[in-house]
Amino acid sequence: MGVPANTLPDLQEPRFRALDKQLTRNRKGNIIYNTITKGQLQILEKNVDKEIKSLDYKHMLLTLRLTKKLAYVRGIQKSLKKQRERRFVEDSADLPFGVYGGRPLYSYRYEVDQIIKDKHPRVRRLKQVERYMANGKIRGRIIDEDDAKRQFKMIMDDFHKPRPTPRRESPLHGFTTKISRLKSDETMLSCYAMSSSGLKLPSITTRKDNFQKMKKCATLRLPEDKLPNIQGRQS
Structure with missing residues (x-):
């Protein structure tokens, strides 16, 4: 098999x-x-x-x-x-x-x-670099060191020149709050708190008293002779 x-x-x-x-x-x-x-x-x-x-x-x-x-x-x-x-x-x-x-x-x-x-190779390379720098100054490709310092000073003076500060609109007094760009966070928060002081809600106790008075007025009923004439006012 x-x-x-x-x-x-x-x-x-x-x-x-x-x-x-x-x-x-x-x-x-x-x-x-x-x-x-x-x-x-x-x-x-x-x-x-x-x-x-x-x-x-x-x-x-x-x-x-x-x-x-x-x-x-x-x-x-x-x-x-x-x-x-x-x-x-x-x-x-x-x-x-x-x-x-x-x-x-x-x-x-x-x-x-x-x-x-x-x-000497080092002296020859140095002379070549000096020649390139002189040609660059003559042709305007390289700025003179004194001119570069003067232009840099002008740019920096223009950058740090004081700019007009933005004004924020107050909901109650209009454009009265001046806010500088360079103010710290604490000054910004204090200015915002002063501008929004007129919008503060009353205290909790005052609101409770006003609510109790409103409920009491709602439960009292005036005499009929003192009710206002609504129909006559509508006519």
Whole structure:
């Protein structure tokens, strides 16, 4: 007799249990391998970054001397150019020592140092900002500091200028109560109480007495000769 086609396999069979153990073992091995590989990769990245920084620093030290020498040479060239522009180009009896006046190169040391300082990136950025600010003031894009303070003072004075206070209408006296915008809550409540003082109801005892009098008047009967002639009034 054959096994039914729709019967599910038993997961507790030896072959399925062995397969599950093998899969679990492979998964744990892959996790351990990935963790070890990740740690090695991080160590390699740190070493590579350290080596790059070390090479950059060595390259900077090697090129620093050349950079200083190049800056000094360019400074000498600019100093000599200024010297030529100050003097006449052609030799004559007035210039027996030539265009440069017979000065040695080391005598231009101060001028070269000034040129190198002026070419510093920080100084160049500062000069550029000052140039932008000067152009902005000339073209009207930037307001002068004194003018800005003056305009700000005018705006603040206009803001704090005293304004007319609103008036509240009283039910008995009309527009008699003035209420300021800047009054405190207590002042507002006192003004409201003063304006509405004429609308207060009488006390409880007074109302009781008036009610008793009204009841007494309703129970009394006037004589017939004192009753008003309603028919005659209607005619």
